[in-house]
Amino acid sequence: MADTNAVAAGPLPAGSQAPEFTLQSAPNQTISLRDYRGKPVILAFYPADWSPVCGDQMALYNEVLSEFEGYGARLLGISVDGAWCHRAFADQRRLHFPLLADFEPKGAVARQYGVYRDGDGFAERALFVIDGDGIVRWSYVSPIDVNPGADGILRALETLAGERTPA
Amino acid sequence: MSKRGAAATLTLPVGKRDHIQGPGGAAVTLVEYGDYECPHCGRAYPIVKAIQQRMGPRLRFVYRNFPLRESHPHAQRAAEAAEAAGAQGKFWEMHDRLFERQFALDGEYLIEYAGDLGLDVGRFRKELGDGVYEPRVREDFRSGVTSGVNGTPSFFINGVRHDDSWELEPLLAALEAAVATR
Numbered sequence A: 001m002a003d004t005n006a007v008a009a010g011p012l013p014a015g016s017q018a019p020e021f022t023l024q025s026a027p028n029q030t031i032s033l034r035d036y037r038g039k040p041v042i043l044a045f046y047p048a049d050w051s052p053v054c055g056d057q058m059a060l061y062n063e064v065l066s067e068f069e070g071y072g073a074r075l076l077g078i079s080v081d082g083a084w085c086h087r088a089f090a091d092q093r094r095l096h097f098p099l100l101a102d103f104e105p106k107g108a109v110a111r112q113y114g115v116y117r118d119g120d121g122f123a124e125r126a127l128f129v130i131d132g133d134g135i136v137r138w139s140y141v142s143p144i145d146v147n148p149g150a151d152g153i154l155r156a157l158e159t160l161a162g163e164r165t166p167a
Numbered sequence B: 001m002s003k004r005g006a007a008a009t010l011t012l013p014v015g016k017r018d019h020i021q022g023p024g025g026a027a028v029t030l031v032e033y034g035d036y037e038c039p040h041c042g043r044a045y046p047i048v049k050a051i052q053q054r055m056g057p058r059l060r061f062v063y064r065n066f067p068l069r070e071s072h073p074h075a076q077r078a079a080e081a082a083e084a085a086g087a088q089g090k091f092w093e094m095h096d097r098l099f100e101r102q103f104a105l106d107g108e109y110l111i112e113y114a115g116d117l118g119l120d121v122g123r124f125r126k127e128l129g130d131g132v133y134e135p136r137v138r139e140d141f142r143s144g145v146t147s148g149v150n151g152t153p154s155f156f157i158n159g160v161r162h163d164d165s166w167e168l169e170p171l172l173a174a175l176e177a178a179v180a181t182r
Helices: A057-070 A083-093 A108-112 A151-164 B039-058 B075-087 B091-100 B107-116 B121-130 B134-147 B168-180
Strands: A022-026 A029-032 A041-045 A074-079 A099-101 A125-130 A136-142 B019-021 B028-034 B059-065 B154-157
Touching (some): A022 A083, A041 A057, A057 A074, A057 B134, A083 A099, A125 A151, A136 A151, B019 B091, B028 B039, B028 B134, B028 B168, B039 B059, B039 B091, B059 B075, B059 B134, B075 B091, B075 B121, B075 B134, B107 B121
Parallel strands (some): A041 A074, A074 A099
Antiparallel strands (some): A022 A029, A022 A099, A041 A125, B028 B154
């Protein structure tokens, strides 16, 4: 993917209130951030469905889902693709977590989180870990052509879990 | 704590548990996290071989399992088969066989390969059936996840994830650069 355009404003930093949203998770269904209150949420913004196999970020997270769920966390993928596109992509890759359509108005949620790439028309590869109170606890933007992996997410979840268990 | 682009590093250092080719004192260590059913890993396999040939004893090569079970239905079992062969001293022979026969990784083929390699097939079959090496493969997988493995194959050069191309020339150049900066 060309990296020729201006990058986004920068991701909302740790400590920010995570902006509320309601997006389509399927052609006739929506998901809101507030549905997950009380649980950590991982928001994974990515540029587009259908990037190459095996190196694909969503396919990787699908494999690591049980590790995330071990922390009681829920994973939400978000891109500007529409709900039908997401459905075909999720079916084909057998993804076991929701993909949200930041489709209309296009990229509105990505903008709120500071990770929309204006010239490109899609989101950064940006990760947010949001705690059960709706506060951003960790955020990260990967170079657009580098799949960020899951290590940062797991470290952030581990830190969160550590806070809840008094030493 | 927001940041951009810190290089991912190995959380599980290379050690006794690993399958290693090349001398312990080699100038550079290349770790691959791979999946026997992944076509990209299949393409990387002869590239690594060529690099080993060119670098000789200056290179130490380590292979760890990262089966993408949702994408590749045979990957987990194939990884366990290589470990089962390893328990009988034939890890690399099985590793090579699996990459050369990526298109035939069904259970019966795995048994056939064990026979071809002169393994104790009864033991191999039983260990595979009992899932003896399942925890070991999961341990590899987890170490990959915490190290920032982001797909297969993922390479680490002296413990740092190699984010550039793994085609022969760029990978070789990166390894030579690691030797030079030692």
